Amino acid sequence: MVTESPATMPSTGELLDRATVLRADADLMDDYARRLRATAATLDGCVAAPAWSRPTLEQQAAACGTAAEQLRTAAEALHAHVRAGG
Secondary structure: OOOOOOOOOOOHHHHHHHHHHHHHHHHHHHHHHHHHHHHHHHHHOOOOOOOOHHHHHHHHHHHHHHHHHHHHHHHHHHHHHHHOOO
């Protein structure tokens, strides 16, 4: 016979810790975006760089920026949940 244990919600402290980690991850993603854009700018004047490299790096930088925004939104949602007494 299989029994299921009831799902438990993380404590307030655990939720706040997760929000802190999400914000740190968002900062990392912003840094990755900055590095990708810097690399794209460096390759801009390089004749040996493939034509696809700059647009690809810019697309990846934009994706990192989007991920950073989403991570910050998730962190804020956790904070709002905690404030609401979640």
